[in-house]
Amino acid sequence: MVSPKIAVIGAGINGVSSALAIQEKIPNAEVTIISEKFSPNTTSDVAAGLIEPYLCDDDVNKIIRWTKATIHRIQEYMAEGNDGAEEMSGYWIQSVKEVPKWLEVMKNVNVLSEQEMKQIAKRPEHKFGVFYSTWYLEPTPYIKWETEKFLKNGGRIVQRKVENIRELDKDFDVIVNCSGLGSKKLVGDNGIYPTRGQIIKVSCPKVKHFFLDDQYYALLNDSTITLGGTKDQHQWDVTVNPKLAQKIFEGNCVNVPSLRSARILSHHVDLRPSRATVRLEIDSKLGKLVHNYGHGGSGITLHWGCALECAALVEQLVAKRAKL
Ligand SMILES: Cc1cc2nc3c(=O)[nH]c(=O)nc-3n(C[C@H](O)[C@H](O)[C@H](O)COP(=O)(O)OP(=O)(O)OC[C@H]3O[C@@H](n4cnc5c(N)ncnc54)[C@H](O)[C@@H]3O)c2cc1C
Numbered sequence: 001m002v003s004p005k006i007a008v009i010g011a012g013i014n015g016v017s018s019a020l021a022i023q024e025k026i027p028n029a030e031v032t033i034i035s036e037k038f039s040p041n042t043t044s045d046v047a048a049g050l051i052e053p054y055l056c057d058d059d060v061n062k063i064i065r066w067t068k069a070t071i072h073r074i075q076e077y078m079a080e081g082n083d084g085a086e087e088m089s090g091y092w093i094q095s096v097k098e099v100p101k102w103l104e105v106m107k108n109v110n111v112l113s114e115q116e117m118k119q120i121a122k123r124p125e126h127k128f129g130v131f132y133s134t135w136y137l138e139p140t141p142y143i144k145w146e147t148e149k150f151l152k153n154g155g156r157i158v159q160r161k162v163e164n165i166r167e168l169d170k171d172f173d174v175i176v177n178c179s180g181l182g183s184k185k186l187v188g189d190n191g192i193y194p195t196r197g198q199i200i201k202v203s204c205p206k207v208k209h210f211f212l213d214d215q216y217y218a219l220l221n222d223s224t225i226t227l228g229g230t231k232d233q234h235q236w237d238v239t240v241n242p243k244l245a246q247k248i249f250e251g252n253c254v255n256v257p258s259l260r261s262a263r264i265l266s267h268h269v270d271l272r273p274s275r276a277t278v279r280l281e282i283d284s285k286l287g288k289l290v291h292n293y294g295h296g297g298s299g300i301t302l303h304w305g306c307a308l309e310c311a312a313l314v315e316q317l318v319a320k321r322a323k324l
């Protein structure tokens with residue numbers, strides 16, 4: 001049978017993961033990643049890598065399914081001794097009590113007692129808290145690992161900005177759109193918008209737990225801590241705001257006083273591809289097009305579950321075309 005030719009637009013975590021999942025699902029497929037930017041210059045590379053749904057309002061059972069698949073994927077990645085992934089424990093301190101259903105995928109979940117809260121709380125609005133273990137997955141080394149597997153499987157890479165999806169029609173049997181915020185222009189989706197996030201990467205080896213509250217977060221990675229975080233909807237400005245950086249640093253130092261001795265390494269801003277729900281579907285109007293974008297603040301968390309489902313949709317289209 002003639003090998004199906006698949007184009008994947010986008011080389012962030014969702015594009016590369018979808019391309020790899022398609023190769024694994026359809027071994028004779030010829031998959032090409034076409035992207036304007038590549039790691040380490042995508043939004044995915046700025047992500048703190050915390051495995052936790054955030055700024056994503058999808059159906060919680062879908063979120064749980066996708067997150068579980070990602071956690072399983074992280075175990076595989078860790079089992080090879082790769083850098084940039086590890087289990088981490090810490091505190092989510094809240095002003096309004098929240099114990100979301102997706103906490104069931106985390107480990108060692110413990111709602112803090114009044115006594116424990118007295119020890120942990122740093123602000124008057126710190127009223128409730130949960131301790132749990134989750135994972136982090138640093139996007140840049142992970143995307144590199146995935147890209148190497150993709151190329152080893154015979155995948156191709158083309159650096160190019162796609163102005164109109166139709167330009168790919170003649171050369172590909174199925175097109176997958178993983179363009180993130182680029183979908184606003186590429187497929188005219190007015191439901192997707194930026195949620196600006198500013199972060200600071202610091203070195204502070206003595207901090208061993210993550211700490212997040214309603215405004216700030218300190219999240220562990222292999223050798224750095226990511227301090228956040230802002231979430232400004234419909235803000236497109238990606239220049240670092242020094243005043244905001246100071247507020248993020250000071251705010252995190254109140255929560256985690258040890259951070260006062262942190263060494264500041266770098267500042268970053270990027271735009272979360274926000275949408276009411278993740279768009280993961282076959283495009284009913286354009287037929288041979290599968291969408292996988294709009295993951296908000298959860299693209300790392302959801303990526304492998306979404307990639308597997310994206311590959312299943314592509315397989316459906318390939319099977320349909322084979323019958324024609
Ligand atoms: C500060 C910050 C912290 C975050 N922390 C976390 C976290 O801890 N955990 C978590 O789960 N998520 C986190 N996120 C969210 C996460 O980064 C995103 O959800 C995720 O990166 C989206 O991945 P993506 O592959 O869909 O999009 P992107 O990474 O934006 O990739 C889109 C790709 O499409 C390409 N593209 C776009 N348009 C075109 C076009 N027309 N032609 C060709 N190529 C095109 C781009 O060049 C790029 O390669 C964070 C986000 C921010 C901003």
Ligand SMILES: O=C(O)C(=O)Cc1ccccc1
Nearest residue numbers: 050052054197212217229297
């Ligand atoms: O900043 C983001 O987009 C994140 O996803 C990091 C995060 C995740 C969960 C709670 C707080 C911050």
